[in-house]
Amino acid sequence: MREQILGLIEGILNVPMGTITEDTKIADVEEWDSLAHVMIIGELESIGVSIPVEEAIELTSVAELFEKAGV
């Protein structure tokens, strides 16, 4: 599941595979802006992962995202 989510994030950001890992901080990735962030949250919905709006907005890292997603 975690692998799938990393791949999904890379797809939205249009970056090479392996760029995003569990240690990635959102602020460190140029492509990961607020628009991309919303799209990532939206894309997670399509694989059955739902993070509430107010929590989603506050995420700062992949690790936090995994935690909120419960994966």
Next chain:
Amino acid sequence: MKTARMALLSNVNMNFVIRLLKRQMEIYEAEGYGNELGLLMNPASSYHTFAPAYTFLVMDLMELLEHELEEQTALERVNNWFDMLESSLADTTTYYVSDAYLWGVELDVLVDKSRKQTLEQLWMQRLQRLCAEHTNVRIFPYRHLVEQMGEGNVFSPKMWYMGRILLSNDAQKRLCEAILACLEREQRVAKKVLLLDLDNTLWGGLAGEAEQSPIVLSEEHEGLAYKNLQRVILHMQRQGVLLAIVSKNNEEDALEIIRSHPHMLLREECFAAKRINWQGKHENILEIAKELNLGTDSFVFWDDNPSERELVRKMLPEVIVPDFPQSAEELAPCMAEIYEQYFAKPVLTQEDRDKTEQYAANAKRGALQKAAHSFEEYLKQLELVITRVNPAAHVERLTQMANKTNQFNLTTRRYTLQEMQEILQDENREVYLYNVADRFGDNGLVAMVIVHFPEGSEDVPVVEEFVMSCRVMGKQIENAVLQDVEQSLREAGCTKLKGIYLPTAKNKPVEMLYPELGYTQCERYPKGGAAYLAELNQVPARPYQAKVLKDATLEV
């Protein structure tokens, strides 16, 4: 696809769609969203600096109405928006404006269930008028996307609350595809002709076996699947796609069905051309191309038989040959896809709607000779030119014609090159040679007559050779040729002319030529055949539609 510079403007956040499109083309990146009119109306805006060739306006009607659902207020807002858009239109851009889909949770609690449609209608009426008045404005099929995916899959409240993104990720991807499809349609050359097989294609089963098993075409079961396919094709035809039949059948059996089967929707007049015969389909397709005067690269060929498809693919690689579905229920949707993929155009003109009629009329002109009453008309339109040329330079052609021609050959004498040379130099013989051309091209040297003047002055000149190539038969050319020969003999002081017919296995078609041209039989040969005689000042005028000229070298 050529890359087109485009802009996508909206009153909701479309930035992710823009980002997706940016991966494949040059696209304008607006600052924010919701200022589409400001960008369009300000000539100094970054939008005008970017100068897109295509501008897509994908509008959310609910936002535009600011959730105001009273009809009068809504009308004012819609009118206001279109007035401003219209004032900003530039000839240098093609505009795609989305059709209306009103969506909002409050619609669910309205008692007046028709309100949604009423409000959407306000938008559609203005949009349709705009398209009618400006050739560079088209409808972007946004509504179709929503209907296909379903509201629940298209609209995403969560994305809306997070970033004013109205559409779900999936819907945004579909929106990209729809935009790309519009651009591709703008840039490709649409196909013109759909070539159709009949058996197991337009109907199930085989024509001509009605006694044992009638064809499958009806209002139920598999028959309805074929009828629905015909419905799709009929609408394609009404929108300018030319239909042609290329089918291996007995023509009568097939036409019987097309003309009188109660469930047949594609009647004879729907087809711009027909080839119902046992000839190779690739040959028939080439004939249709000629008849309709269109290149085969504008053809799409649809046939259930894989070997026919393979043949056409091999022989005519420029013809599009789509695959054929496995089951009848897939026929209609498959055809709709073919339309979308090969025939659909960004806009439909009145000309497209009239097309079949035009082409059918043209094809009829080509087939004029089939109608007896208009044969003369047909010949007139051929613009035949028959030119008498100097035979001296064409001894080889003369020999070849005399030796190779079997049907239109009155005496079937054969000559060597040497003999023909001697005839040309013989003072007692005159050789007439004719070139025939029509509006489609030059047929070359195709008719010859040799007249023999016997020694005694009392004797009558004899046509001992009258040969014409079969490719110019049936156009009354022989009438013009004989008339020309008679004329020249009259000018030389002759008063009578004799013609001879000697029968062979092949020259039956000209058995009655001389009597038909006003000659009277004067002699019957014991071995068959006859001689005919005419008084040159009494020969009747025979009909022909051709200009008869003389080569300059003969004038002397």
